[in-house]
Amino acid sequence: NAGVMQNPRHLVRRRGQEARLRCSPMKGHSHVYWYRQLPEEGLKFMVYLQKENIIDESGMPKERFSAEFPKEGPSILRIQQVVRGDSAAYFCASSPPVGTQLRDTGELFFGEGSRLTVL
């Protein structure tokens, strides 16, 4: 029973390039969350999606960042024109659909993260 899968685990980009981070939720989970962890800091919420729909993007920077969760395939967090301040670990988490017991407890299941380094 595979957990939340994130790739790549490590990504190096030069300033101005694009970064794409992918997340496949646990089997049976339909909700995906993205969090960012800056060095020496806690996790900050970015965006919450279900299939083909953004539920809450209140934590997303206004520019250069976007997220999607298509009907088929993984969720993707896209960062355009990266800057050094984007260097961080990006974590994806998933949860079951509404109406299932686990959905009501707020528990999230996390992947191992994608570590972005911008040179």
Added chain:
Amino acid sequence: AQSVTQLDSQVPVFEEAPVELRCNYSSSVSVYLFWYVQYPNQGLQLLLKYLSGSTLVKGINGFEAEFNKSQTSFHLRKPSVHISDTAEYFCAVSERAAGNKLTFGGGTRVLVKP
């Protein structure tokens, strides 16, 4: 809006000694409470959670936490730590009516010394 404060950014502790990690939260509605652990270069693993009922919650690896509604706290404790408990610990809350979106504290780094 909800917020979580972890009062200690780092806690050094000797092996086999007890440890307590403090967590306070603020929210205008009922919440669920969580403690997650993050080992170096890894993701987050759930230690324990409080949903309702008994205020003393037992989790994995010998950890437990107590929910105190009047003090809006959810402190994590372990009576005797091991070297393998060296990690970063995060307290988190979610509002019961707002889905599974978690708000995290800044984390407490535990360093267990031999």
